[in-house]
Amino acid sequence: YASSLLSVNVEGNVNNELIAAINAIEARGATAADLGLEMAKGVFANTDSTGRQRVVVFMTDGEPTYSSGFQSSVANSAIYNASLLKNAYDASIYSVGVFSATVSTNQNVNKFMNAVSSGYPDAVSMKNLGKGVDGQYYLTVNNTDSLTSVFKSISTESLSHTAPFDNLTIIKTLAEYV
Secondary structure (H helix, E strand, O other), rough: OHHHHEEOEOOOEOHHHHHHHHHHOOOOOOOOOHHHHHHHHHHHHHHHOOOOOOOEEEEEOOEOOOOOOOOOHHHHEEEEEEEEHHHHHEEEEEEEEEEOOHHHHOOHHHHHHHHHHHOOOOOEEEEEEEOOOOOOOEEOOOOHHHHHHHHHHHHHHHOOOOOOOOHEEEEEOOOOOO
């Protein structure tokens, strides 16, 4: 997991390698949302981050599924993994949806994205969300150009009271086919 670490800040600017990885993302196939959050657990479990604030940005362009259409089993597995991240590692989770109009109005998708985020710290499944809290933890965009403002918002909210931007590290876990 250590080889996945990538500095966000390069000479006062956002790392071009990070920008290129985000720009290379293409929508296709299933959205195994639970596996990404499982990988985040592995990163925290195998990386000493004592004294650091842990932040996960969960970004997706589709419904949680291994095939097609919303699958509650995948959603519940992702929510469970997010719950472990929030509770065992005290991680803040921001959900970012890069959705078409059809997906962004789907109630199950919105419920899922909120449940994964720190906006619902006690969520353990689609049927057991617990209570929501103040803060903007679920954000949506309709194009990649608006991602810059989303990441600025996340860095402002998550780092405003904890650490300067130049100490931030992002873990790059994008697979080669993404």
